[in-house]
Amino acid sequence: MKRLEAVNDFVVKFANVNGSGSASANELLAKAILRMGVPVSPRNIFPSNIQGLPTWYEVRVSERSWLGRRGGIDMMVAMNPQTWDADVRELEPGGYLFYDSTRELPSSAFRSDINVLGMPMTAICNATYSDPRQRQLFKNILYVGALAQLMGIDPAVIETLFSEQYKGKEKLLASNVQALHLGIDFAREHLGNKPVGLQVLRRDRVGNRIFIDGNAAAALGCVYGGATVCAWYPITPSSSVAEAFQSYCKKFRHDAETGAANYAIVQAEDEIASIGMVTGAGWNGARAFTTTSGPGVSLMTEFIGLAYFAEIPVTIINVQRGGPSTGMPTRTQQADILSCAYASHGDTKHVLLLPEDPKECFDHAAAALDLADRLQTPVFVMSDLDIGMNQRLCEPFEWDDSRRLDRGKVLSAADLDAGREFARYKDVDGDGIPWRTLPGTHESKGAYFTRGTTRDPYAGYSEAGPDYIYNVKRLLQKFDTASTLVPAPVIRKASRKTRLGAIYFGSTSPAMDEALEILANGGIPIDAMRLRAFPFADSVAKFIAAHDEVFVVEQNRDAQMRTLLLTELNAKPSRLVPVLHFDGTPITARFIAGAITRHVHAEIVAPKADKASKPPKETVK
Amino acid sequence: MTFIAKPRLHHPTLATNKVGYTRRDYEGKISTLCAGCGHDSISAAIVQACWQLDIEPHRVAKLSGIGCSSKTPDYFLGASHGFNTVHGRMPSVLTGANLANRELLYLGVSGDGDSASIGLGQFAHAMRRGVNMVYIVENNGVYGLTKGQFSATADRGSKSKKGVANADNPIDLAALALQLGATYVARGFSGDKAQLVPLIEGAIRHQGAAFIDVVSPCVAFNNHAGSTKSYDYVREHNEAVARIDFIDLAKTAEASPAPGETIDLPQADGSVMRLRKLHADYDPTDRLAALGLVQGLAAKGEVATGLFYVESGAADMHAGLNTSATPLNRLAEAELCPGSVVLHKLNASLR
Numbered sequence: 027m028k029r030l031e032a033v034n035d036f037v038v039k040f041a042n043v044n045g046s047g048s049a050s051a052n053e054l055l056a057k058a059i060l061r062m063g064v065p066v067s068p069r070n071i072f073p074s075n076i077q078g079l080p081t082w083y084e085v086r087v088s089e090r091s092w093l094g095r096r097g098g099i100d101m102m103v104a105m106n107p108q109t110w111d112a113d114v115r116e117l118e119p120g121g122y123l124f125y126d127s128t129r130e131l132p133s134s135a136f137r138s139d140i141n142v143l144g145m146p147m148t149a150i151c152n153a154t155y156s157d158p159r160q161r162q163l164f165k166n167i168l169y170v171g172a173l174a175q176l177m178g179i180d181p182a183v184i185e186t187l188f189s190e191q192y193k194g195k196e197k198l199l200a201s202n203v204q205a206l207h208l209g210i211d212f213a214r215e216h217l218g219n220k221p222v223g224l225q226v227l228r229r230d231r232v233g234n235r236i237f238i239d240g241n242a243a244a245a246l247g248c249v250y251g252g253a254t255v256c257a258w259y260p261i262t263p264s265s266s267v268a269e270a271f272q273s274y275c276k277k278f279r280h281d282a283e284t285g286a287a288n289y290a291i292v293q294a295e296d297e298i299a300s301i302g303m304v305t306g307a308g309w310n311g312a313r314a315f316t317t318t319s320g321p322g323v324s325l326m327t328e329f330i331g332l333a334y335f336a337e338i339p340v341t342i343i344n345v346q347r348g349g350p351s352t353g354m355p356t357r358t359q360q361a362d363i364l365s366c367a368y369a370s371h372g373d374t375k376h377v378l379l380l381p382e383d384p385k386e387c388f389d390h391a392a393a394a395l396d397l398a399d400r401l402q403t404p405v406f407v408m409s410d411l412d413i414g415m416n417q418r419l420c421e422p423f424e425w426d427d428s429r430r431l432d433r434g435k436v437l438s439a440a441d442l443d444a445g446r447e448f449a450r451y452k453d454v455d456g457d458g459i460p461w462r463t464l465p466g467t468h469e470s471k472g473a474y475f476t477r478g479t480t481r482d483p484y485a486g487y488s489e490a491g492p493d494y495i496y497n498v499k500r501l502l503q504k505f506d507t508a509s510t511l512v513p514a515p516v517i518r519k520a521s522r523k524t525r526l527g528a529i530y531f532g533s534t535s536p537a538m539d540e541a542l543e544i545l546a547n548g549g550i551p552i553d554a555m556r557l558r559a560f561p562f563a564d565s566v567a568k569f570i571a572a573h574d575e576v577f578v579v580e581q582n583r584d585a586q587m588r589t590l591l592l593t594e595l596n597a598k599p600s601r602l603v604p605v606l607h608f609d610g611t612p613i614t615a616r617f618i619a620g621a622i623t624r625h626v627h628a629e630i631v632a633p634k635a636d637k638a639s640k641p642p643k644e645t646v647k
Numbered sequence: 648m649t650f651i652a653k654p655r656l657h658h659p660t661l662a663t664n665k666v667g668y669t670r671r672d673y674e675g676k677i678s679t680l681c682a683g684c685g686h687d688s689i690s691a692a693i694v695q696a697c698w699q700l701d702i703e704p705h706r707v708a709k710l711s712g713i714g715c716s717s718k719t720p721d722y723f724l725g726a727s728h729g730f731n732t733v734h735g736r737m738p739s740v741l742t743g744a745n746l747a748n749r750e751l752l753y754l755g756v757s758g759d760g761d762s763a764s765i766g767l768g769q770f771a772h773a774m775r776r777g778v779n780m781v782y783i784v785e786n787n788g789v790y791g792l793t794k795g796q797f798s799a800t801a802d803r804g805s806k807s808k809k810g811v812a813n814a815d816n817p818i819d820l821a822a823l824a825l826q827l828g829a830t831y832v833a834r835g836f837s838g839d840k841a842q843l844v845p846l847i848e849g850a851i852r853h854q855g856a857a858f859i860d861v862v863s864p865c866v867a868f869n870n871h872a873g874s875t876k877s878y879d880y881v882r883e884h885n886e887a888v889a890r891i892d893f894i895d896l897a898k899t900a901e902a903s904p905a906p907g908e909t910i911d912l913p914q915a916d917g918s919v920m921r922l923r924k925l926h927a928d929y930d931p932t933d934r935l936a937a938l939g940l941v942q943g944l945a946a947k948g949e950v951a952t953g954l955f956y957v958e959s960g961a962a963d964m965h966a967g968l969n970t971s972a973t974p975l976n977r978l979a980e981a982e983l984c985p986g987s988v989v990l991h992k993l994n995a996s997l998r
Contacts, residue, residue, distance in 0.1 A: 107657035246993070252983040254975035255746045258738075278985040286971040288982045290746045295772040299739040302732070302769070306743025309730060310708070311976035314743065328733055422994040425987045429919055429981060464976065465708040465728035465744070468749050473705060477731040487721075 028120035029141060031223035034064045034089035038173075038224075042112040043106050046079030051166030052083040053417070054187055055173060059087055060237060060419070061183045062231040067093040067417050067536070069612060074262065082111045087224075089231055091583055093383075094537030095617035103169060110135065113395055114387070122222055126165075128592035135160035135248035145172055150208060150399045151413040156348055164205040171209020176222040181210055236422045238385075240413035243384035244343050245270035246423065248315055249278055251432045253341070255314035256291045257303035259322060262355045263411040268293075297322035301329040301340070308339040309476060311436065311464040313395045314343035320349045320362045322367060330404050331370025332478045334501070337451070337460065339398035339434070340365075343391065343407045347412040348610045357610030360432045360532055361582035366406045367590055369561055373498060377405045377508050378560040381414060382535035385420040386558075391515065399434035401508050402462060410581075412533040412612040421429065434572025435461040444469040450474045451497055452483035458504030505561055512559035515566055520551035524624070527573035528605075529566075529585065531557040533612060534579055540615035541622070548619070550626050552577070560590065570602070577622055579605040581613050648716060663861040665701040673698050675725040679718065685786045685863030686716055687838030690723040692840055693754070693783075696847040697724065712737040713791050714767060716758035717783035723954035724754075735766025738773035738782070742964070745778055748974035749906035749965050752851060753780040760790050760879045763799040763818045765909055770820065774856050779852040779963035782858045784820055785837070788876035806873030819945060821955060824858040825938045831857035832937070832960035833954045836881055837839075837864065845891035846954060852894055852966075854915040855961030873979060886949040888929050888940060892921040912959055922954060931957055 030036070038055075042048035049070060056068040067086045073079035081122040101122040104113045117123060119139040129142025136142055147168050151161040162626025174181055184201055192199040200599075245267050248256070258268040271289055279288045294300040298318040318326070323344055333340045346362045346438035366378055377397060379390040387409055394405040435455075436449055442463070448471065451460050460483075463472035464468055474485040480497065482488040520542075530538045535556060542554055555569045570576050570591070587603035591597050605621045607613040653674070661669045661941035671696040678687050697707065711717035713734035720729040732740045741755045756986075762770045762784050773782070788801040797805075800812045800820065824832045827990070831853040835843040843861065850857035862881050864870045870877045875884075892909065910931065912920045922931055930936050937956040944951040 116928045174973050232998075234994075236994050238997050250984050250990070252976060252978075254981065254983065255743060265931060278989065280981070281971060281982075284971070285969070287969050288971050288977060288978050289970050290965075290970050290977070292742070292746070292776075292968075295768055296737065299742075299769055299772065302739025303743030303746065304734045305732075306710075306740035306745075307731075307747040307975075308743075310744040310745030311739070312743075314747070329736070332733055361666070361998065379864050405794070422997075423990050425984070427987050463728070464748075464823070466706055466748065469703060469705045470726060475729040475731065478733065515885035546887075 027139065027141065027174055028222045030100050030118060030120040030122070032100070033225050033227050034087055034229060036087050037096055037098060037225040038085045038087070038101040038103065039099045039113075039116070039202045040083040040103040041106045041109050042081050042083065043108070044073055044075050044081040046081045047163045048081070048166050049083060050118055051170050052085070054184065055083075055179070056085045056489055057187055057237070058174065058179050058183045059085075060232060060553065061179060062226055062329060063232050064089055064226055065091045065231055065419050067416075067418060068411065069095065071611065072356050080106050080424070082263040083495060086224065089229055089421070091231060092540040092615065094535070094538065094540055095614040096540070098613035101222070103173070105169070114140070115379050117192055117336050122224065124169070124176075141221070142410050143176070143221060145169070145212055145217070151214065154208065157199070158382060163202070167202055167205035169273065171206040172213040172217070174206075175210045175213035176217065178225045178227065192303065202639060205334040232419065234422055235419045237265070237413055237417050237419055238384045239417050240384040240387040240409050241266040241415060242270040243343060243423070244387040244391040244407060244409060244414070246274055247388035248395065249274045250394030251313065251395035252386070253313045253315050253395055254289050255304065255307040255312045256289070256316070257294050257300040257307075257314070258291075258296045258317050259294050259300050261297075261319045261322050263347055263415045264317045264319045264322075264343065266415065267345065297325040298329065299343070300445040301326040304340050305329055305333050305338055307551065308333070308398070313339075313341075313431070315395065319345050319347050320365070321352065321365060323362060323390050323613065326555055327370045330376065331374055333370060333404045334370065334374045334376065335372075336476050337402040337445070337462070338476075341391075341394045341398045341407070342404060343409060344406065346410040352393065354610040356411070358533065358612055359581050359608060359610065359617050360408070360410055360534070361581075361586065362408065363582070363586035363590060364409065375505050375561070376399045377401065377403065377512060379407050379513065380531040380558050380560075381403065381407065381409055381413065382532055382556065383420040385423065387413060390513070395409045396432040397508070397511060399502060400432050400511065401459060402434060403504070404509050407550070408532060408596045410533050412446075437472060439468045442468045448472050448474075449483050450485040451481060451500070453500050453503065457507040458500050458502070459507060509561040509563055510559070512563070514563050515558055515569075516556040517565070517569065518554045518556075520553050521546065522551050524551045524553055525574040526550065527553045527569060527576040528552050528579060528622070529569070529576055529587070529591070530554065531556060531577040534581060537615045537618055538579060543620035544619040545622055548623060550623060552622070555588070560646070562591070566591070567597070570597050575603055576601055577603045577625075579613070579618055581607050583608045649692050656798070657776050658945070664698055666703050667706065668698065670694060672726065673704055675723045678722040680714045680715060681867050683866040684715070685787065685865070687722070687786055688837040688840060688844070689783065689861050690865055690981055691951050692847055694723050694988050695840075695844050696851060699844070700848055702752060702851065706750075709756065710744065711756040712758070712761035714757055714758040714761050714790070715865075716860065717758055717761055718992050719785070720754075720756050734944070735759065735761050735764070736769055738766065738769040738778070740775055740850045741780055742778050744777065745780065745964070746970070749779070749970065750974050755782040757784050759784060759788060759798040759820070761798040763820055765986045767818065768800070771827055774824050774829045774858065777828065777830065777856045777961065779854055780856060780963070781847065782856070783847070784858075784860050785863040786820070786860050786876070787863050787869050788874070789865050790812055791865050791867040791868055799982055802875040802963065805875040806871070808868050808871055810873070819941070821858065821860040822938060824872045825934055825956055827940070828856070829858045830855035830958040831855070832956045833858070834860045834863045834907045834950070834952045836885055836950075836952055838882065838925060839885070839952070842887065842890060845859070845860050845894070848894055849891050849954060851919055852914050852916055852918060852920070853957065853961065855916045855958065855963045881950055884948060884950045886944050886951050887953045888926045888951055888955065889931055889953040890923045890925060891954055892923050894918050894920045914959060915961070920957070925953065931955065932959075964995045
């Protein structure tokens with residue numbers, strides 16, 4: 027029988043029952059591989075449930091540092107009878123099925139083209155432990171031990187991780203080490219010599235990278251970016267941003283002498299109140315943010331329009347999930363692009379930042395606070411569940427201590443005393459951004475009335491057409507200014523000249539990196555541009571114009587970024603070919619490479635001239 | 648409304664308060680509300696209270712929602728920053744503004760549609776959070792700007808201008824505020840300035856969530872026979888339970904009243920509020936008794952007014968959050984950003 031053979035390059039998937047404590051055991055294995063100097067990227071694929079429903083954990087092991095999902099499973103650790111059939115089906119031919127063999131299964135439960143490894147985990151645990159909870163939890167450690175033995179993972183590394191985790195809890199440490207060795211011993215004694223062709227060998231490929239989830243990174247970015255007010259409402263997958271902000275603030279934001287908090291976090295009654303508080307705080311000069319997901323943004327849209335029109339700094343971290351409606355609350359998508367770019371009624375446009383990994387979640391969160399103050403407008407950080415809730419290997423965080431918070435155009439009492447004219451909604455600098463004052467600044471100068479109704483440049487109520495047009499055109503000019511301030515796109519040229527381009531963004535990045543190499547090796551070199559923000563820099567239109575066809579790769583059904591590119595850049599529709607992945611799982615390198623390859627090959631068969639008159643078809647599957 | 652602009656000049660002998668302002672300095676733009684609107688009397692009472700308490704106008708932030716009442720912050724305290732926010736959502740914006748700078752006086756102005764209908768949720772949560780503010784609802788039981796629909800405070804059986812009786816039960820915002828933990832709760836009547844001004848002064852002095860429900864007749868859509876929010880109806884059914892005689896740092900200014908008639912309540916800022924009891928067995932420091940009294944009078948068709956409840960040593964939202972005494976909007980890099988050394992250590996812990 028075929029046997030998959032690979033060193034430091036394979037995918038293991040764990041099929042578990044939610045609430046069984048499996049996630050921390052699986053993470054332990056992933057970290058152990060990482061500590062052996064081999065890059066991994068784990069992904070928790072979980073249900074909207076606390077206990078009982080199926081949950082999976084996929085670990086990509088890749089010496090070459092491909093951190094996206096590859097597609098396909100080389101080893102399945104099948105711990106959940108509910109999903110057995112589908113889990114077995116998903117294995118690559120020649121792959122490995124590792125399962126609990128306490129109960130004998132009929133041969134029809136297996137496939138003939140895979141390698142099966144059974145371990146009577148329940149029996150071993152029942153014989154060793156009397157406490158039901160221990161029987162459950164140590165079953166997880168048992169399989170970690172067996173897998174370590176099977177794949178050549180150094181048990182000493184796992185023991186070190188245990189000792190870090192259970193520092194000061196010696197009893198727990200000892201019992202975990204014992205369970206680990208039960209697993210190791212069983213595999214050595216009963217599963218034969220090198221029964222698994224997937225091996226981990228020590229390398230030094232991790233470097234100084236760090237391993238963290240995007241939500242914690244975004245929270246830390248808010249701490250470094252000077253956010254003092256956080257108002258939020260619990261929603262998956264964004265709640266851990268606020269929770270991490272709370273725990274970082276506890277460490278870093280209390281006055282050493284008085285113990286007083288240099289921050290305020292309010293769990294609001296709903297998302298409307300969250301954004302209302304952030305708007306009030308931003309109006310009053312504090313750096314404020316909220317964190318939410320699609321349904322929350324829907325509720326916030328009236329306030330987002332107010333903040334846009336009345337020009338109030340607001341930072342919104344949107345950790346996107348599968349929509350519409352409640353959608354797939356624990357699955358990932360990039361499906362809020364349009365609803366955020368144009369959130370609220372009337373003519374509105376908003377700044378979006380598009381982080382690709384936790385490092386950029388940190389950078390963009392801090393940048394968003396600066397941009398919101400500079401531009402006096404809402405700024406979205408468009409993370410998603412894949413980045414936000416999975417630990418990802420990324421570059422270490424950096425901070426320049428000479429960096430100052432950019433508070434934007436705020437007139438002080440001294441400015442007003444010096445005779446500076448104050449006209450709240452007048453463009454005096456030619457960039458569309460007016461000056462503002464904060465409440466309480468000056469006893470007789472600079473007070474104004476903030477409203478969502480139309481106004482003249484001096485903030486006086488006005489429904490006069492010319493006043494309205496002056497104001498909304500100035501807002502457009504401000505948006506143009508924004509395109510020069512937001513993070514610029516990153517271009518990666520193909521190794522040789524090509525008529526093909528690809529545009530992608532956010533969590534698609536790691537899979538795209540790998541897909542670009544697969545495509546180049548298959549004779550399809552592609553120039554790639556990673557968008558990092560909306561509004562688009564001038565280079566985006568130039569990139570599109572420089573290629574005959576540009577694939578727009580994104581994780582939603584309706585090609586939302588493509589629509590935004592078409593609308594905002596007046597690009598030719600036939601030039602932008604959608605590549606869309608939207609089943610709620612993170613996009614894979616194989617999917618992208620396959621979709622683009624099929625499109626290119628189909629074009630060779632049917633010349634492009636025929637297709638020019640028709641809109642391009644979706645290239646999914 | 649009038650189109651005649653008020654002259655900026657005033658008589659040189661016009662009295663100034665301790666911080667050097669005349670009463671005129673607390674005025675705003677010309678009101679655009681209907682002639683005789685109760686809301687304009689409330690604006691005048693706010694002006695009077697702020698002037699008498701020597702509040703510097705620029706240290707006040709005025710916030711409102713949407714509706715006739717929410718327009719009024721443009722018509723008083725012209726030297727203060729104002730924010731006319733979103734319908735029913737003033738409380739959250741005020742809460743955020745207060746989080747950003749705890750040193751200002753936050754004056755929230757809202758209406759019965761704004762606070763009892765669309766904004767009931769935010770009203771409730773601002774009360775239970777104990778936001779330090781003066782929250783005034785200008786309550787006329789009707790939607791004025793959209794021309795006469797019932798609001799959620801309209802009494803059951805009260806007739807609209809077109810003669811339709813309201814079939815729904817009313818929401819009593821003062822009773823709700825009592826139940827939700829507001830620490831200063833009162834009801835006034837826009838037609839009784841002598842009662843209203845001290846109620847506003849008491850609310851300003853109070854360091855916590857202060858709520859005043861002010862019945863304020865709508866002359867255009869709810870001042871007819873059959874309405875329970877008309878000038879005539881409220882005058883006939885007004886049952887004042889207590890009156891604030893004075894709030895002063897000087898405790899001996901008045902001749903001592905007969906025992907049992909007044910209560911002296913020390914305030915957080917060191918002043919003393921003297922309350923004259925108009926109902927013999929009324930105790931304004933007993934939340935449950937206040938709730939019983941207000942609801943008991945309502946059941947009899949009477950409109951209870953006056954100071955219902957006050958908690959002298961109230962703690963506000965910032966106390967619960969342990970926020971720094973320096974307003975958050977004045978903290979700088981040194982207090983906010985942990986710096987690169989800390990970040991390097993954090994990086995090391997993530998490997």
